[in-house]
Amino acid sequence: MQQLLDRILASLGWTGEGPTQIVYFLGMLFFAVALLRVCFTPFAGVVSWAERRIAARMQSRVGPNRVGPQGILQWLADGLKCVLKEDLIPEDADRLLFRVAPYLVFCGLFGAFAVLPFSRHLVIADLDVGAFYVMAITSLVPLGIIMSGWASNNKWSLLGGMRSAAQIISYEIPAALSLLAVILAAGTLSLQGIIRAQGWSPADWFVFRNPFLFTGFFYFFIANLAEGNRTPFDLPEAESELVAGYTTEYSGMRFAFFMLAEWANLYVIAAVVTVAFLGGWNVPAIADGALLTLLEMVVFALKSFAVVFVIIWIRWTLPRLRVDQMMLVCWKYLVPLSFLNVLGTAVWMMIVPEESLFGRAFAWALVLIAALIAALFGWRVRKNLVDAGVGRFAAKPIS
Amino acid sequence: MPLRTEEMTLNMGPHHPSTHGVLRFILASDGEVVHSCKPDVGYLHRSIEKIGEKMTYLGFMPYTDRVDYVCAMNANWGYALAVEKLAGIAVPRRAEFIRVIVGELNRISSHLVALGTMAMDLGAITPFPWALRERERVNDLLEEICGARLTYNYVWIGGVAFDVPAGWLEKARSFVDSFERMIPEFDRLITGNKIFHERLVGVGVIDRETALGYGISGPNLRASGVAWDIRRDIPYGIYPELEFDVPVGACEAGALGDCYCRFRVRVREMEESVKIVRQCIDRFPHEELEFRTKLRRVKPPIGSVYVASEAPRGELGFLILSNGTEYAERMRIRTGSFTAMSVLEKIAPGLMVADLVAVIASLDVVAPEIDR
Numbered sequence: 001m002q003q004l005l006d007r008i009l010a011s012l013g014w015t016g017e018g019p020t021q022i023v024y025f026l027g028m029l030f031f032a033v034a035l036l037r038v039c040f041t042p043f044a045g046v047v048s049w050a051e052r053r054i055a056a057r058m059q060s061r062v063g064p065n066r067v068g069p070q071g072i073l074q075w076l077a078d079g080l081k082c083v084l085k086e087d088l089i090p091e092d093a094d095r096l097l098f099r100v101a102p103y104l105v106f107c108g109l110f111g112a113f114a115v116l117p118f119s120r121h122l123v124i125a126d127l128d129v130g131a132f133y134v135m136a137i138t139s140l141v142p143l144g145i146i147m148s149g150w151a152s153n154n155k156w157s158l159l160g161g162m163r164s165a166a167q168i169i170s171y172e173i174p175a176a177l178s179l180l181a182v183i184l185a186a187g188t189l190s191l192q193g194i195i196r197a198q199g200w201s202p203a204d205w206f207v208f209r210n211p212f213l214f215t216g217f218f219y220f221f222i223a224n225l226a227e228g229n230r231t232p233f234d235l236p237e238a239e240s241e242l243v244a245g246y247t248t249e250y251s252g253m254r255f256a257f258f259m260l261a262e263w264a265n266l267y268v269i270a271a272v273v274t275v276a277f278l279g280g281w282n283v284p285a286i287a288d289g290a291l292l293t294l295l296e297m298v299v300f301a302l303k304s305f306a307v308v309f310v311i312i313w314i315r316w317t318l319p320r321l322r323v324d325q326m327m328l329v330c331w332k333y334l335v336p337l338s339f340l341n342v343l344g345t346a347v348w349m350m351i352v353p354e355e356s357l358f359g360r361a362f363a364w365a366l367v368l369i370a371a372l373i374a375a376l377f378g379w380r381v382r383k384n385l386v387d388a389g390v391g392r393f394a395a396k397p398i399s
Numbered sequence: 400m401p402l403r404t405e406e407m408t409l410n411m412g413p414h415h416p417s418t419h420g421v422l423r424f425i426l427a428s429d430g431e432v433v434h435s436c437k438p439d440v441g442y443l444h445r446s447i448e449k450i451g452e453k454m455t456y457l458g459f460m461p462y463t464d465r466v467d468y469v470c471a472m473n474a475n476w477g478y479a480l481a482v483e484k485l486a487g488i489a490v491p492r493r494a495e496f497i498r499v500i501v502g503e504l505n506r507i508s509s510h511l512v513a514l515g516t517m518a519m520d521l522g523a524i525t526p527f528p529w530a531l532r533e534r535e536r537v538n539d540l541l542e543e544i545c546g547a548r549l550t551y552n553y554v555w556i557g558g559v560a561f562d563v564p565a566g567w568l569e570k571a572r573s574f575v576d577s578f579e580r581m582i583p584e585f586d587r588l589i590t591g592n593k594i595f596h597e598r599l600v601g602v603g604v605i606d607r608e609t610a611l612g613y614g615i616s617g618p619n620l621r622a623s624g625v626a627w628d629i630r631r632d633i634p635y636g637i638y639p640e641l642e643f644d645v646p647v648g649a650c651e652a653g654a655l656g657d658c659y660c661r662f663r664v665r666v667r668e669m670e671e672s673v674k675i676v677r678q679c680i681d682r683f684p685h686e687e688l689e690f691r692t693k694l695r696r697v698k699p700p701i702g703s704v705y706v707a708s709e710a711p712r713g714e715l716g717f718l719i720l721s722n723g724t725e726y727a728e729r730m731r732i733r734t735g736s737f738t739a740m741s742v743l744e745k746i747a748p749g750l751m752v753a754d755l756v757a758v759i760a761s762l763d764v765v766a767p768e769i770d771r
Contacts, residue, residue: 059525317525318523
């Protein structure tokens with residue numbers, strides 16, 4: 001890296017003895033930002049496309065299908081459109097905060113990508129405190145949101161910002177506590193370590209490992225929905241109440257940054273859930289080398305996009321909670337229950353050793369029950385469709 | 400140091416996503432809790448009443464479409480009823496059947512818009528396209544009968560503009576058959592949802608006395624427990640021959656007259672409309688071919704008339720003062736949304752902003768109908 005920079009600077013006519021540490025540091029920073037931007041923006045883009053297509057499908061619409069095959073490049077076109085738009089800052093806005101806010105939100109979420117392990121080897125930084133780092137860096141998001149709400153000098157934005165701050169800070173607690181139970185079970189804070197503590201079969205995943213982790217999975221999922229401002233907790237940008245919440249006054253590229261961050265957030269949530277509860281990239285050892293890495297990546301992508309799908313599905317189905325109800329769910333139910341979870345997990349680990357017969361049998365029983373419920377659900381959905389006569393079960397129209 | 404707090408004045412509208420059309424509310428709020436709410440109407444005023452005095456009786460009909468474009472058939476019909484009574488014009492029996500069919504189909508489509516937008520205002524987006532998908536089928540039917548999808552100008556004084564096309568009645572029957580199966584599907588999507596319940600039950604209660612005192616009508620009045628339906632109680636057309644129930648707020652959860660009651664009453668009214676349409680198709684007088692009394696001009700005698708009809712948004716009444724010419728001396732339109740809007744000032748204090756949005760949606764106010 002340093003040699004490369006030296007050569008570039010020499011070709012530009014740099015006469016010094018070589019780049020100073022500052023120049024080197026700036027170059028690395030630029031490289032890191034470019035890497036994040038180029039490598040991880042497509043995640044947000046693909047998720048946005050998926051969300052729009054799935055939502056359209058649920059609503060008997062078509063959705064974006066013009067740019068690229070099946071419209072998969074729509075996000076590029078939209079991004080380009082946003083770049084070309086006029087950059088508006090309201091007259092009475094706090095100009096500095098107004099400009100800074102989108103970048104804080106953006107950095108908070110894209111920073112989280114740095115520790116996401118896509119396979120055994122494919123991870124930017126396998127930090128020892130990976131789980132802690134994810135919780136910490138995503139905390140930049142409420143800062144940016146409340147900043148944008150305040151700086152816009154708009155009452156709807158302010159309401160949105162305040163709601164968001166209250167919501168994200170509250171739900172951080174159950175999310176962190178549920179993750180703590182996983183960390184207890186794995187014995188490490190490193191995301192790679194958490195994945196290694198699980199196995200490829202569902203019974204080895206933390207979600208089915210013991211009853212407390214099983215319920216913890218749902219607490220973590222719900223708390224993360226709230227942290228990501230997703231329906232039913234999309235109060236900060238509740239369109240029908242607050243116009244567009246904290247993004248009301250934003251337009252052009254700054255707005256695009258908010259939207260990009262929102263979809264990146266969606267993927268980060270799904271990835272963290274996959275890592276912590278769904279076994280991450282674990283695959284059975286049927287290959288090695290590059291093929292193994294590829295397999296691991298595919299497995300990770302499948303799992304995380306399945307979670308993304310569930311989140312999108314929830315978003316387009318449920319109504320929105322009211323502010324007081326949202327707080328009630330957090331402080332009255334999620335916080336005490338996730339406290340209980342941490343205790344319960346610890347006690348369970350003491351009583352039932354991981355490899356004991358009872359532990360294994362219990363895990364497989366949970367897997368079986370979950371599969372049965374999923375099958376029942378599928379059967380029920382099909383029955384409803386037949387009863388209502390919609391979709392491919394529709395009667396032929398009289399023409 | 401004591402914190403200095405003050406009320407925040409929020410200006411909700413005239414272009415706010417949950418104010419259907421162009422409504423404006425001036426809210427005094429303490430952050431999330433609304434202290435007072437003052438509706439400010441008049442942004443969609445188009446002088447329709449004055450136009451009614453400057454147009455001939457026959458020529459005013461297309462303007463009644465615009466009184467309430469979500470249910471233009473019922474607005475056409477209400478005006479035709481008033482003029483027919485004033486001028487003593489008879490309506491052929493075939494036209495009466497057609498009027499009930501198109502009127503009830505339009506009621507279904509209007510309630511679909513109301514329910515869909517209500518769910519959307521609560522944050523659930525999918526019920527809205529689902530409702531609009533069914534409404535499209537009503538629009539298709541009405542387009543086939545009169546050529547227009549929104550402002551129909553179909554119910555004319557002395558009958559209807561066109562006869563039903565061949566095979567149309569069977570299409571209408573196939574629609575109500577499949578629509579009847581869609582109502583439980585819609586219920587499964589949203590009505591039984593826990594969050595939906597939490598947001599609606601016990602919110603924005605309008606008790607019986609308030610409802611009567613403010614002159615609320617239609618589904619909103621029935622949700623407050625008053626069994627009053629003009630189709631049944633001051634019958635017009637062929638409604639006395641038809642069998643249908645008047646759904647009244649059943650208080651399935653929470654308090655009588657809350658948002659959930661208003662939601663349920665509308666769902667059940669759609670079921671009743673399905674029944675009415677089916678009866679009309681069954682008993683349709685195929686042998687009587689006349690569908691319109693031919694009129695060159697309408698010149699009612701001096702006098703006045705007020706005729707109320709049951710539109711989806713409540714009592715739609717036309718008061719016409721005639722001076723014996725082809726032009727009305729005074730045209731006055733009474734609409735359901737106007738009174739529904741006025742009650743907000745009483746029930747809004749103490750609600751949260753999110754609740755207020757739910758209440759506005761549950762009252763099903765439509766801006767053009769308020770302002771006319």
